[in-house]
Amino acid sequence: MSDRTGVVYAYDGSFEGLMCCVFESYEQKEIPNDIQPAGLHQSQQSLFVTEKWIETDKPKADRVFNSIPMKISTQAQELVQLGFLTCAPHKELLIYRFLRLGFRHGSKVMAMLTDDIVNSLQKAVRHLTSESHKFKGFVRFSVYGEVLVAVIEPKNFVLPLLSPHFCDRFHNEAFMIYDKTHSVALIYRSPKAELVFVDQLTLPEVEGTEVEYRRLWKQFYRTIAVAGRNNPRCRMTLMPKRYWGQMTEFDETEGQEISKDSTQWRVAETATEKLQNSIESSDSPFRYSKS
Numbered sequence: 001m002s003d004r005t006g007v008v009y010a011y012d013g014s015f016e017g018l019m020c021c022v023f024e025s026y027e028q029k030e031i032p033n034d035i036q037p038a039g040l041h042q043s044q045q046s047l048f049v050t051e052k053w054i055e056t057d058k059p060k061a062d063r064v065f066n067s068i069p070m071k072i073s074t075q076a077q078e079l080v081q082l083g084f085l086t087c088a089p090h091k092e093l094l095i096y097r098f099l100r101l102g103f104r105h106g107s108k109v110m111a112m113l114t115d116d117i118v119n120s121l122q123k124a125v126r127h128l129t130s131e132s133h134k135f136k137g138f139v140r141f142s143v144y145g146e147v148l149v150a151v152i153e154p155k156n157f158v159l160p161l162l163s164p165h166f167c168d169r170f171h172n173e174a175f176m177i178y179d180k181t182h183s184v185a186l187i188y189r190s191p192k193a194e195l196v197f198v199d200q201l202t203l204p205e206v207e208g209t210e211v212e213y214r215r216l217w218k219q220f221y222r223t224i225a226v227a228g229r230n231n232p233r234c235r236m237t238l239m240p241k242r243y244w245g246q247m248t249e250f251d252e253t254e255g256q257e258i259s260k261d262s263t264q265w266r267v268a269e270t271a272t273e274k275l276q277n278s279i280e281s282s283d284s285p286f287r288y289s290k291s
Helices: 015-028 038-043 058-071 074-083 091-111 116-138 159-169 208-224 232-238 241-246 275-280
Strands: 007-011 034-037 050-053 142-144 147-152 174-179 184-189 192-202 287-290
Touching (some): 007 015, 015 058, 015 091, 034 091, 058 074, 091 116, 116 159, 116 241, 142 208, 159 174, 159 184
Parallel strands (some): 007 034, 007 050
Antiparallel strands (some): 184 192
């Protein structure tokens, strides 16, 4: 391949689009200096680079993706998929360079841990899987009408990894997990789960029942704590502070009146198949706008 200095690929931000960038590089025998999604591409235009827009073509993307297990390994294919979900800087270029190494060296590339490209990609994927594992325990749902809603602020795009866990755990419920960082929501109503782009999410004030459940959870959290074994440093290691903002037990802002009417209590089991109506109707318990 000829190294054409200054060539920058721009694509639509999809995984298929990235695979098309790899296809274009081999077809045109050129090596891009960078690969950028559409939004970043427009904000970083320069007079000193040759910009090239790569159209997404599914057959081309499939050819590249299906060639990975044949020429490298299935483990490499999974690594590339997970790598695309990470928050690694210039992850597209990192994946592209990893694939070039893989197509050259075959399955041995997975053991080339001293190579900066392989090491960086595997490190980014470990960070992704570690973060998604933590969120399986740190997600806190609240009841809004007949829907369970949670808000998270991850660094990586973890919703695709969280989806199987929570859809299996709450398979009889209707729920939504909103990723505030990436403006994407995982919406589940049995038996279907989907990811929806959400520009802005506005939640109503919680009802007295929900306030009472939160108070009980905080009391439980304080009750089971052993004062003599309090270790803030250990807690922050196992539960980093960046997760605390969306966790009920660390929320000290609750100051609402608690409803005393027990007939208003609704537990999670009542959230069944009404998510679609709850979202689309004018009296929705929460509102969202699609991008």
